[in-house]
Amino acid sequence: MKKIISVLVISAMLLTAVILEQVFVQNTLDTLLAKIDTFDAEIQKVSDINSQTLLNLGKDLDEYWTEKEKILCLSINHNDLNKVGEQIKKIVVYVDQNNKDDCIYELEILKFYAKSYKHVMEITPQNLL
Amino acid sequence: MITLMIRGIIIYAIVFLIFRLMGKRQLGQLQPFEFVITLIIADLATIPMAEINIPIVHGIVPLVTISIIHFLIGFLSRKSIKLRKMFNGKPIIVVSPNGVDYEELKRLNMDFDDLTEALRENNYFSLDQIQYAIIETNGQLTVLPNAENSPLAYGDLKNKKEESALPIMLVCDGKKIKENMERAKVDDEFLFDNMKKVGAFKIKEVLIFTLDNNGKIYIQARNKKYKSFKVNFKGGENW
Numbered sequence: 001m002k003k004i005i006s007v008l009v010i011s012a013m014l015l016t017a018v019i020l021e022q023v024f025v026q027n028t029l030d031t032l033l034a035k036i037d038t039f040d041a042e043i044q045k046v047s048d049i050n051s052q053t054l055l056n057l058g059k060d061l062d063e064y065w066t067e068k069e070k071i072l073c074l075s076i077n078h079n080d081l082n083k084v085g086e087q088i089k090k091i092v093v094y095v096d097q098n099n100k101d102d103c104i105y106e107l108e109i110l111k112f113y114a115k116s117y118k119h120v121m122e123i124t125p126q127n128l129l
Numbered sequence: 130m131i132t133l134m135i136r137g138i139i140i141y142a143i144v145f146l147i148f149r150l151m152g153k154r155q156l157g158q159l160q161p162f163e164f165v166i167t168l169i170i171a172d173l174a175t176i177p178m179a180e181i182n183i184p185i186v187h188g189i190v191p192l193v194t195i196s197i198i199h200f201l202i203g204f205l206s207r208k209s210i211k212l213r214k215m216f217n218g219k220p221i222i223v224v225s226p227n228g229v230d231y232e233e234l235k236r237l238n239m240d241f242d243d244l245t246e247a248l249r250e251n252n253y254f255s256l257d258q259i260q261y262a263i264i265e266t267n268g269q270l271t272v273l274p275n276a277e278n279s280p281l282a283y284g285d286l287k288n289k290k291e292e293s294a295l296p297i298m299l300v301c302d303g304k305k306i307k308e309n310m311e312r313a314k315v316d317d318e319f320l321f322d323n324m325k326k327v328g329a330f331k332i333k334e335v336l337i338f339t340l341d342n343n344g345k346i347y348i349q350a351r352n353k354k355y356k357s358f359k360v361n362f363k364g365g366e367n368w
Contacts, residue, residue, distance in 0.1 A: 003150065007200050014193055078182040 021075050022121070028068045029118040032084075035061050036111050039091075043104060050098035058092040076117065084113050132181055140178050143189055144170060147196045151203075160217045160267055166199050217266040224262035237264055248272065294341035303333040303351075313340055315362075323348060327356050 039057045043049055065088050069081050087110035094103035120127060147170065151163075170192060177188035206213040221233050223244060234244060244262070247270035253259055261273040274280075297309045299320060310316070320338065321330075329335050329350035337355075339347045344362030349355035 007197060010193065011197050014190065018190065074184050075186055
């Protein structure tokens with residue numbers, strides 16, 4: 001009886017943990033994509049990207065990712081997380097340097113990474129098989 | 130490096146716990162699904178142990194999931210004979226008094242060489258020495274020899290013999306085992322009365338003290354020779 005209860009408790013904990021993790025990761029990546037879209041929309045409006053608005057958006061993106069990365073590293077490969085972090089850092093630097101072309105380029109790559117990881121973390125037949 | 134060390138400890142602890150929960154069967158004769166699980170667990174455990182970039186949960190979650198599945202299969206096998214046959218298969222008689230059942234051998238993907246090799250491992254070198262040979266669900270061959278080749282058992286001599294009794298440990302390495310003392314319904318006085326016979330006056334001086342249901346004692350004090358003798362013992366529960 002003790003064993004059955006232990007197994008049931010462990011199963012319940014495991015199920016709760018995986019569901020919470022799935023929800024957290026999806027929400028984080030959705031928010032990240034939303035922030036990237038906002039950034040993209042803003043950057044398209046101006047020719048001079050070294051503006052306070054974009055600097056703030058870049059800083060917000062950076063802080064958001066740094067905060068979420070601490071938890072995401074529990075379930076996502078650290079190399080993959082580093083790639084996203086690296087892209088964000090590049091974007092912040094390019095905004096600072098007023099380098100619009102490279103900034104847009106890195107933004108597209110960042111969008112690609114975020115969408116890829118979102119797709120990989122989804123429960124789809126492609127991922128299961 | 131410290132990270133690797135800590136990961137190794139965590140994974141080891143989890144795998145150890147899993148094997149403990151799976152029960153003793155896992156470590157002894159394996160059923161097919163248990164064999165599969167053992168192989169998988171070994172692989173899964175090594176993945177996050179050596180690679181820091183991979184989160185440790187990538188090893189733990191599949192490990193725990195597989196253990197839960199294993200437990201469920203074991204549980205369902207115990208509750209249902211049909212499911213037990215499905216998961217474990219059933220024992221197959223390959224040799225009977227009529228001879229070798231070649232059709233069954235073929236179904237088991239075995240040939241005569243496999244059969245005779247397995248018989249030799251059981252110390253039977255000729256097919257006419259055996260009455261039955263059964264391939265068990267774990268792949269082992271068990272043999273029932275014919276009367277001529279059966280090993281002699283004590284019962285064949287038709288002499289009276291005292292029933293065997295299993296000794297339990299009352300003192301081990303200078304420490305009393307209270308649980309066994311309660312089981313045997315003996316107290317400290319019993320211990321000390323018998324310890325004196327080997328020249329021990331404190332529990333710490335006793336290396337080992339066992340007692341069986343027939344009242345036979347085996348006692349050895351530290352740095353002294355053991356003594357084995359029988360006492361008038363009322364008996365405890367059937368342990």
